[in-house]
Amino acid sequence: MTGDRTNRLVSRAREVVPGGAQTGLREQAYYPEDIAFEAAEGATLTTVEGEELTDYHMAFGPIILGHGREEVDAAAKRAIDAGVLYGAATTELEVEVAERLVDLLPSVEMVNFCNSGSEATYHAIRLARAYTGNEKVLKFEGCYHGWHDYVDMSVYPPEEELAGRDDGPEIDPYPESDGMLSAALDNTVVVPFNDPEAFREAMATHGDELAGVILEPVPHSVGCLEPTEAFLDALESETDDRDVPLVFDEVITAFRHSADGMQAELGVSPDLTCVAKAMGNGYPVAAVGGREDLLSQAGGDNKSGVVISGTYSGSPVGLAAAKETLDLVASEDVPAYVTDLGDRYRAGLADLLDDHGVEGRVVGYRSIFGLQFGASERPLTYEDVAELDEERFREFAAGMRERGHFFTPNPYKRHHLSLAHTDDHLAAYLDDADAVLADLSRR
Numbered sequence: 520m521t522g523d524r525t526n527r528l529v530s531r532a533r534e535v536v537p538g539g540a541q542t543g544l545r546e547q548a549y550y551p552e553d554i555a556f557e558a559a560e561g562a563t564l565t566t567v568e569g570e571e572l573t574d575y576h577m578a579f580g581p582i583i584l585g586h587g588r589e590e591v592d593a594a595a596k597r598a599i600d601a602g603v604l605y606g607a608a609t610t611e612l613e614v615e616v617a618e619r620l621v622d623l624l625p626s627v628e629m630v631n632f633c634n635s636g637s638e639a640t641y642h643a644i645r646l647a648r649a650y651t652g653n654e655k656v657l658k659f660e661g662c663y664h665g666w667h668d669y670v671d672m673s674v675y676p677p678e679e680e681l682a683g684r685d686d687g688p689e690i691d692p693y694p695e696s697d698g699m700l701s702a703a704l705d706n707t708v709v710v711p712f713n714d715p716e717a718f719r720e721a722m723a724t725h726g727d728e729l730a731g732v733i734l735e736p737v738p739h740s741v742g743c744l745e746p747t748e749a750f751l752d753a754l755e756s757e758t759d760d761r762d763v764p765l766v767f768d769e770v771i772t773a774f775r776h777s778a779d780g781m782q783a784e785l786g787v788s789p790d791l792t793c794v795a796k797a798m799g800n801g802y803p804v805a806a807v808g809g810r811e812d813l814l815s816q817a818g819g820d821n822k823s824g825v826v827i828s829g830t831y832s833g834s835p836v837g838l839a840a841a842k843e844t845l846d847l848v849a850s851e852d853v854p855a856y857v858t859d860l861g862d863r864y865r866a867g868l869a870d871l872l873d874d875h876g877v878e879g880r881v882v883g884y885r886s887i888f889g890l891q892f893g894a895s896e897r898p899l900t901y902e903d904v905a906e907l908d909e910e911r912f913r914e915f916a917a918g919m920r921e922r923g924h925f926f927t928p929n930p931y932k933r934h935h936l937s938l939a940h941t942d943d944h945l946a947a948y949l950d951d952a953d954a955v956l957a958d959l960s961r962r
């Protein structure tokens with residue numbers, strides 16, 4: 520429901536903010552009608568028109584406990600009262616949160632904080648480059664690791680890029696932005712996800728010149744690609760044998776899928792791990808963690824070693840939120856609750872696709888799910904998600920939006936569940952999805 524307040528606000532925004540909204544998706548261009556929010560509580564978002572929508576976007580994933588979780592906000596407020604930022608020396612909070620991350624994430628021995636997932640992957644790559652003395656980084660098509668030049672390539676290359684390309688193990692890096700440094704593209708090796716042979720071949724060619732291998736262990740940036748055993752085996756053995764640091768980007772997965780990260784679930788021990796999002800239930804806090812010998816390269820005096828800097832890194836407000844969030848995630852077994860709910864959303868949606876004879880598939884893992892039209896097999900690589908029926912998904916999202924359910928109308932993005940989502944939300948979602956799919960099946 521759009522209205523005068525929305526129209527006035529969004530037209531003012533378009534004068535001063537590119538695209539009229541923040542974040543990479545420039546939301547306003549995506550939605551069937553303009554939308555502006557002014558409040559969030561639990562699993563509900565409220566628009567400036569006073570309309571309440573059930574939130575499945577959850578800010579791209581950080582909100583694992585629900586919006587406005589009291590204990591987290593109270594901890595952040597206590598930190599504000601104690602002085603927002605010191606920017607020097609040691610604080611008790613940084614020690615406590617670093618110790619928690621070391622306890623929770625099996626491969627992590629030391630931690631350096633920052634404020635966003637992009638910063639974490641940037642720092643991880645710098646550490647890996649310093650450790651190996653090499654520059655090239657191997658990434659996988661369909662994995663997103665943030666907006667910086669080191670990694671913002673070959674995430675969602677357009678269909679034309681895929682047509683007619685060689686079947687070789689490597690893919691030409693596709694820049695996701697204008698204005699990127701060509702040296703960053705030249706120093707990136709891109710390989711299909713879940714293709715152990717291609718990965719082994721690329722390692723045979725580039726192993727000696729690689730600084731690191733980075734991946735989302737479950738690439739949710741394109742919905743959900745679940746890694747195969749053979750792929751994980753190849754990852755571990757190739758990086759171990761060649762002493763090439765393996766970087767797990769757990770920005771989405773850690774503390775959402777499991778309190779001890781996907782690394783524990785998959786039984787893989789990365790050398791470096793990037794965490795953010797669910798770590799702080801919406802507060803800007805992130806970290807790069809990993810092996811002591813890699814991290815301690817950053818322990819110098821800014822005249823030697825690796826520089827990991829940042830005025831706001833280790834901000835007490837973010838760390839206070841993280842400490843509380845991590846405690847709640849682990850003690851209330853949040854991942855188990857949201858996984859059970861996720862299983863039931865996925866099963867319900869799959870039944871509805873069958874009932875209505877609509878070509879599509881339900882993808883997802885644990886608390887994350889998505890509906891993809893125009894394909895039915897389980898996706899394993901980016902190529903399996905490259906030709907989705909985007910228009911149909913937008914129609915589905917518009918129908919659901921009219922009925923009070925909010926998520927990004929982009930088929931590559933995800934629904935995220937939280938501790939604040941309940942069986943009632945599930946029942947309402949499935950009832951309304953039934954009506955919207957019935958409508959779509961008649962078109």
Ligand SMILES: Cc1ncc(COP(=O)(O)O)c(C=O)c1O
Pocket residue numbers: 579634635636637638640663664665666735740768769770771795796
């Ligand atoms: C897997 C992954 N890595 C890194 C990032 C970058 O994180 P941020 O947006 O906090 O910079 C994202 C953001 O969506 C992500 O999903």
